[in-house]
Amino acid sequence: MFTSLALPRLKAGPAESMTDVDAALMLRVAKGDHAAYRLLMDKYLRHAVTMAYRVLFDRADAEEVAQEAFLRVWQHASRWRPDGGASFKTWLNRVVVNLSIDRRRKPKMAVLDDQPEPIDEDGATPYEARLAHETGDRVTAALAKLPERQRAAILLCFWEGESNITAAEALDISVGALESLLVRAKRALRDDLAPMLGKE
Amino acid sequence: MDLDRFTDLLDIHGAELSLWPEAERSAADKLLAASPLAREQQRKAAAFDRLLLNAALPEIEPSDALRQHILAQMGPRALAQPGWRAQIVEALALLFPHGRAVPQFAALALALCIGVGAGFANFGLLDAQETDLVSVQIASATPFLSED
Numbered sequence: 001m002f003t004s005l006a007l008p009r010l011k012a013g014p015a016e017s018m019t020d021v022d023a024a025l026m027l028r029v030a031k032g033d034h035a036a037y038r039l040l041m042d043k044y045l046r047h048a049v050t051m052a053y054r055v056l057f058d059r060a061d062a063e064e065v066a067q068e069a070f071l072r073v074w075q076h077a078s079r080w081r082p083d084g085g086a087s088f089k090t091w092l093n094r095v096v097v098n099l100s101i102d103r104r105r106k107p108k109m110a111v112l113d114d115q116p117e118p119i120d121e122d123g124a125t126p127y128e129a130r131l132a133h134e135t136g137d138r139v140t141a142a143l144a145k146l147p148e149r150q151r152a153a154i155l156l157c158f159w160e161g162e163s164n165i166t167a168a169e170a171l172d173i174s175v176g177a178l179e180s181l182l183v184r185a186k187r188a189l190r191d192d193l194a195p196m197l198g199k200e
Numbered sequence: 201m202d203l204d205r206f207t208d209l210l211d212i213h214g215a216e217l218s219l220w221p222e223a224e225r226s227a228a229d230k231l232l233a234a235s236p237l238a239r240e241q242q243r244k245a246a247a248f249d250r251l252l253l254n255a256a257l258p259e260i261e262p263s264d265a266l267r268q269h270i271l272a273q274m275g276p277r278a279l280a281q282p283g284w285r286a287q288i289v290e291a292l293a294l295l296f297p298h299g300r301a302v303p304q305f306a307a308l309a310l311a312l313c314i315g316v317g318a319g320f321a322n323f324g325l326l327d328a329q330e331t332d333l334v335s336v337q338i339a340s341a342t343p344f345l346s347e348d
Contacts, residue, residue: 045262045266045270049260049261059260067266067270070273129256132254138255139251140255140258143257158252159257182212186211189252
């Protein structure tokens with residue numbers, strides 16, 4: 001139904017050339033190349049753990065999901081096709097989100113103090129960085145209150161920049177169902193963060 | 201497009217209309233031109249998108265133990281072995297790096313040599329009795345060639 005990106009990305013996606021590099025590495029992994037596998041792990045493990053954490057809000061669970069996801073990378077590399085339309089990162093996102101949802105853990109509240117580390121703010125002043133952290137804490141807390149599927153939907157479409165079609169495939173639902181999840185997630189977040197919006 | 205549908209699409213695609221599907225965009229433009237409420241909804245959606253985009257979400261640094269576990273689960277796996285035809289092709293490609301015509305010509309020449317060589321070898325192996333028998337058979341089959 002919709003083919004364009006749903007929402008702006010938080011970060012730019014991998015450049016086309018990097019996608020090609022990933023494809024070449026995956027072809028080598030499919031032939032049992034340990035060095036290529038290690039390179040992919042070095043490049044994407046942090047992303048996989050972070051993605052799983054943002055769905056599960058539990059560091060131990062997130063690490064287990066990432067471990068399982070990379071086991072699948074090793075075992076199923078030969079099935080992955082670079083011309084199949086999905087980049088390696090999109091494929092990995094799908095595996096991580098599916099594994100995370102399969103765990104069916106309740107999101108944990110008030111875990112913001114222990115595990116997460118702030119993302120880097122390129123060129124931000126100390127005030128801007130502090131503001132971003134404070135906003136991040138509030139947004140993270142609001143995200144943690146969402147049901148897992150709503151959270152996964154908005155993470156994939158808003159922060160990962162996946163198309164609605166790709167995100168729907170990742171969650172194994174129709175595009176219409178995905179859009180319903182997005183609407184409910186956005187409205188719940190907006191209600192939760194209304195005091196912050198009032199400041200603007 | 202009514203205001204409710206427009207508000208849903210703001211939540212689905214964000215406030216930036218250029219990121220919307222083509223089919224929805226023109227209807228949204230018309231609504232925005234006609235409705236101050238729609239413009240207000242879009243302004244609020246844009247502010248909310250900015251808030252989310254400026255939020256520093258948690259990033260998790262994977263532990264060393266996790267890296268070790270992942271590398272440990274990467275068991276030895278035999279490299280996929282090419283079939284015997286592919287191995288022959290690879291060997292020929294190493295011997296004749298300048299193209300496929302050279303090994304094909306070489307294979308043809310080799311086949312010819314083997315055939316001719318085998319023919320001569322076979323001829324030498326016929327003893328005198330077998331040669332006489334062949335001569336009789338040829339003579340009886342071709343009586344018009346006899347001299348009497």
